[in-house]
Amino acid sequence: MDYFIQIVTDLLPGLDGLPVWLVIPSIMFMFGALIFTGISIYSLIILWFERKIAAHMQDRLGPMEVGGWHGWLQTVADAVKLLLKEDIIPAVADRKLFKLAPYIVFLAAFSVFAVLPFSDKIVGSELNIGIFYILAVSSIGVVGILMAGWASNNKWALFGSMRSVAQLVSYEIPIGLSILVVVMSVGSLSMRDIVMAQDGGIFNWMIWQNAPFNFIAFLILFIAGTAETNRVPFDIPEAESELVAGFHVEYSGMRFSIFFLAEYANMLAVGIIASTLFLGGWQGITGASSAPGIGLIWMLLKGFLIVLVMIWFRWTLPRLRVDQLMYVCWKVLVPISFINMVGAGIWIGLSS
Amino acid sequence: MESFVFYIFAFMVVAGGWVVIYSNNLIYSAFSLLFTFVGLAGLYGLLMADFIAATQILIYAGGVLILLLFGIMLTARKTSIEITQSNLPRLPGAIISSLIFLLLMVVIFSEPNWNSATNPGVKETVPVIGKLLMTKYLIPFELASILLLAALIGSVFIARREDS
Numbered sequence: 001m002d003y004f005i006q007i008v009t010d011l012l013p014g015l016d017g018l019p020v021w022l023v024i025p026s027i028m029f030m031f032g033a034l035i036f037t038g039i040s041i042y043s044l045i046i047l048w049f050e051r052k053i054a055a056h057m058q059d060r061l062g063p064m065e066v067g068g069w070h071g072w073l074q075t076v077a078d079a080v081k082l083l084l085k086e087d088i089i090p091a092v093a094d095r096k097l098f099k100l101a102p103y104i105v106f107l108a109a110f111s112v113f114a115v116l117p118f119s120d121k122i123v124g125s126e127l128n129i130g131i132f133y134i135l136a137v138s139s140i141g142v143v144g145i146l147m148a149g150w151a152s153n154n155k156w157a158l159f160g161s162m163r164s165v166a167q168l169v170s171y172e173i174p175i176g177l178s179i180l181v182v183v184m185s186v187g188s189l190s191m192r193d194i195v196m197a198q199d200g201g202i203f204n205w206m207i208w209q210n211a212p213f214n215f216i217a218f219l220i221l222f223i224a225g226t227a228e229t230n231r232v233p234f235d236i237p238e239a240e241s242e243l244v245a246g247f248h249v250e251y252s253g254m255r256f257s258i259f260f261l262a263e264y265a266n267m268l269a270v271g272i273i274a275s276t277l278f279l280g281g282w283q284g285i286t287g288a289s290s291a292p293g294i295g296l297i298w299m300l301l302k303g304f305l306i307v308l309v310m311i312w313f314r315w316t317l318p319r320l321r322v323d324q325l326m327y328v329c330w331k332v333l334v335p336i337s338f339i340n341m342v343g344a345g346i347w348i349g350l351s352s
Numbered sequence: 353m354e355s356f357v358f359y360i361f362a363f364m365v366v367a368g369g370w371v372v373i374y375s376n377n378l379i380y381s382a383f384s385l386l387f388t389f390v391g392l393a394g395l396y397g398l399l400m401a402d403f404i405a406a407t408q409i410l411i412y413a414g415g416v417l418i419l420l421l422f423g424i425m426l427t428a429r430k431t432s433i434e435i436t437q438s439n440l441p442r443l444p445g446a447i448i449s450s451l452i453f454l455l456l457m458v459v460i461f462s463e464p465n466w467n468s469a470t471n472p473g474v475k476e477t478v479p480v481i482g483k484l485l486m487t488k489y490l491i492p493f494e495l496a497s498i499l500l501l502a503a504l505i506g507s508v509f510i511a512r513r514e515d516s
Contacts, residue, residue, distance in 0.1 A: 021356070097383065104386075128476050129402050136393075136406040139414025143386050146421050150379065162425070169418060189478055 003121035004031050031124060035113050043264040046304075047075045050311050057315040082260075085253035090153060093250065097151035102251065102258040104144030109262035111137040112269045117191045119282045119295030130191035131179055134273060135172070138228075141262070142168050145247050148259075152250035160246030163236055163322060170329040171227040171234075177337035178217035178224070181344045182277045185209055195281035202285045207278040210351075213344035218278040220337050222306070225270035227329070229263060231310050233317040236325055267307050275302035358398055364391030382420050389413045403477045 008027050009015050015023050048063070052070065055062025067073025089098055112134050114124040127133050142165050149161020183189055185206065186197045198205050207218050227234035230246075238246035248259045275281065279302050282288070282295035289295065320328065368388035372381045389412040396405035485493050 094379075097379075127402060129406055129478060132403070132406045132410075132478075136409040136414070139410055140386070140390070142418055143383070143413060143421070146418070146425075147383060150421075150425065158425075162422075165418060165422070169414075172414075 032110075035124070036110065039110070039113070039261065039265045039268065042268060043261055044075045044079060046264060046267075046307060046311075047078075048072060049308070050314075051075075053308075053311055054315055079257070082257045083254060087253040087255060088250075090250050093153045094151040097147050098250075099255075101144050101148035101151055102255045102262075104147060105141050106144075106258050106262045108137055108139075108141030108144060109265040109269070111140070112273075113265070115191055116269065116272050117195060117276060117281060118272075118299050119293070120288070122296055123191070126190065126192050129189045131183065131194070131273075131277070132189050134269075135176060135179070138266075138269075139168075139172065141266075148251070149247040152247070154250050156243045156245075157247050157249045160238060160243045160249065163243075164230060164238075164247055167227060167230070167234065167236065167325060167329075170326065171224040171333075174220050174224040174329065174333040174337045175228065177334070177341050178221040179277065181210070181214060181217040181341055182206055184341075184344060184348055185214065191276055191281075195276060195283065198280045198283060199288065201287045202280070205278065205280040210344050210347045213340055213347055214278065216336070216340045217344070218274065220333055220340070221274055221277070222309075224329075224333060225274060226310055226313060227325075229266045229270055229310070231267070232314040233320050234325060235319060236322055267310060268303055271303035271306035271310075272299065274306055275299065354398065358395070361391045361394035361398065364388070365395070378424055379421075382417065382424055385417055385420070386413055389417065401477060403481055 005024070005027050008030065009023075048071075051074070052062045063071030063074035065071055065074075066077050089095060115127050115130045115133055117123040117126075145161050145164050145168070149157045149159075149164075152158070182194060186194050188194065188197075194206070206214055208214070230238060238248075243249070248256055251259060276299075280298075282299045284294065284298045364387045368384045368386070368391060371384035372388065375381045375384065389408060393405040393408040393413075396402075396408055
């Protein structure tokens with residue numbers, strides 16, 4: 001944030017004359033707008049990628065017409081169509097909660113980006129409790145999902161939101177336990193300290209530390225993160241063959257696209273969190289580079305790689321049933337992550 | 353600027369609490385608790401208690417509130433009933449709340465060690481809290497966890513009794 005404030009004040013020297021209480025919030029607003037624009041552009045690109053990858057995995061071509069080269073403008077056209085669509089609120093829906101719900105889901109998804117370190121300097125806020133803050137604010141989204149499902153006054157929406165909330169609350173536990181393994185080996189909750197502890201090339205990355213334990217923690221975080229974003233094979237809340245579309249079935253136009261944007265933002269957030277915790281964050285394969293912008297490129301590359309693996313999951317694995325979903329969390333992932341955490345603790349205790 | 357942010361959060365807390373008490377719709381009461389919890393977390397954040405603020409959101413907004421909402425939505429079809437309370441016991445309420453207010457004031461003003469400009473407090477709260485929980489407050493901490501475990505087992509027992 002300090003770096004961003006410095007850039008803005010260098011670009012606009014007239015800002016010095018204005019009072020601080022006006023300048024700082026407006027610079028914060030600009031940073032937020034930058035993140036929002038970035039997420040929107042990323043969503044358009046990754047959506048096109050997803051459709052192309054899906055098509056090629058199924059031996060199709062996917063979008064080929066709009067924009068000329070391999071239909072690259074297709075998702076832009078879709079976004080414009082979504083924005084122009086009529087915003088329908090069902091007659092018997094609870095209007096206040098129905099209107100409020102997308103914003104709460106959106107707020108939770110975007111609050112996470114405030115502490116994600118995109119590079120050495122591009123970071124919203126360097127909180128001491130960075131990773132714990134992420135766990136906390138992402139749980140607000142659950143309330144928004146429940147609100148959307150209830151306010152729609154639709155049984156599929158309610159079932160979808162109930163399933164979604166049960167899933168999100170359950171899978172938070174293995175995520176927390178696997179994050180704890182990293183926190184134990186670094187000794188700090190700050191995202192900056194965690195990245196700094198992985199200094200010096202690919203073999204110092206957190207994923208290779210503490211023998212097998214950190215690698216297992218990475219796998220658990222990745223599986224549970226896929227579940228947290230409601231992606232296949234954990235997309236039972238939106239299972240279109242049984243629930244139409246889950247908690248956002250009654251939403252259309254702009255409000256639907258807010259949910260959609262939040263989902264894709266969550267995917268990127270999971271990618272960036274996983275690569276910050278385990279894959280060296282903004283540092284390259286040979287270590288941190290001093291050139292400006294290199295850190296950002298590495299960070300986005302790693303984040304995109306994880307998002308691409310999630311897309312690959314979607315066309316590889318069949319969807320789990322509701323009972324299997326809970327079985328995987330409570331009887332497989334939670335015990336493994338507890339044992340893993342104890343093992344990592346013993347390993348750290350013995351090696352220090 | 354800090355006092356401005358304080359008033360925003362304080363307004364969130366008070367307005368949320370007001371809706372919780374005076375709304376006729378049970379679901380509105382439950383959802384407006386979210387604003388109270390988030391506002392309280394913001395106040396903790398302003399007091400430099402970052403760990404408490406995040407814990408507040410994680411436990412209350414992410415845990416307690418979800419359980420409340422599940423309880424309301426799953427147990428009975430009470431969500432559409434208008435709830436009214438006609439016999440508001442104003443006098444006992446006033447006495448109890450003023451006594452609690454007095455108690456809080458006494459506690460606040462008898463504590464000399466508040467953080468201020470001359471006494472800035474701790475920079476990193478988490479290591480200090482962790483050490484205190486594992487040393488000075490170990491027994492209360494363990495007792496609380498045993499209490500929670502007992503409540504969990506008790507609730508499972510009550511919920512499962514009709515099967516046998």
